[in-house]
Amino acid sequence: MFVGSRRLMFGLVLIASLLMSPVASGQTASGDWSALKAVASGSKLSVKLKSGKTVEGRLTGVSDDGLSLTVGGKATELKAADVLRVYRVGGGSAKKAALIGLAVGAGAGAAIGLAASSASDDGFDKIDHVATAGLTVLGGGAGALIGYAVGRGRHKRALVYEAAHQ
Numbered sequence: 001m002f003v004g005s006r007r008l009m010f011g012l013v014l015i016a017s018l019l020m021s022p023v024a025s026g027q028t029a030s031g032d033w034s035a036l037k038a039v040a041s042g043s044k045l046s047v048k049l050k051s052g053k054t055v056e057g058r059l060t061g062v063s064d065d066g067l068s069l070t071v072g073g074k075a076t077e078l079k080a081a082d083v084l085r086v087y088r089v090g091g092g093s094a095k096k097a098a099l100i101g102l103a104v105g106a107g108a109g110a111a112i113g114l115a116a117s118s119a120s121d122d123g124f125d126k127i128d129h130v131a132t133a134g135l136t137v138l139g140g141g142a143g144a145l146i147g148y149a150v151g152r153g154r155h156k157r158a159l160v161y162e163a164a165h166q
Contacts, residue, residue: 033080036062036161039088045069046157047078048085056089086161097151098144105143109135 039045039059047055047069057069057076066079067086113132 033064033161036067036086039160044089045160046087046089047083048087049078049082050084050163051082083161084163085159087157088160090156090158094148094151098148101143101145101147101150102140103143105146106136106140108143109137109139112139 039062041059041061043059045057045059045067047057047067049055055069055071055076055078057071059067060070060075061068064080066077067083069076069078110132113128113135116128116131116135
């Protein structure tokens with residue numbers, strides 16, 4: 001039974017690592033400035049300039065000559081010729097990460113509890129089941145908290161525009 005618990009634990013860890021790993025959006029951007037016009041006003045953007053500087057702010061407008069951002073409460077105009085890349089920045093889902101953490105933690109707690117109860121043949125079956133249930137709840141709670149913390153700290157960046165290489 002102990003070998004089966006190890007396989008279960010390995011499977012849960014593998015699934016958790018796959019689900020929580022950053023996934024590429026698959027979105028590729030070209031040198032087409034008009035792609036920025038499809039971005040909703042108020043979206044958070046990260047703009048990498050050709051000078052190496054990065055400007056982060058909320059989009060207020062896009063024209064053929066440049067884009068307007070609100071940076072720290074002040075309006076900022078950036079010329080299209082100075083822009084190297086533009087990323088749309090979105091927050092990671094803390095709810096989704098917390099649910100994944102809950103499932104992984106509960107599974108890990110249950111696996112540990114089952115492994116411990118199957119290793120002891122001392123006639124305390126009811127106590128073993130209570131301990132397994134307790135470890136499942138504790139593991140789920142700990143996993144949800146860790147998942148929530150990880151989800152809040154993650155930010156997804158999607159490339160919207162990249163200047164053509166010259």
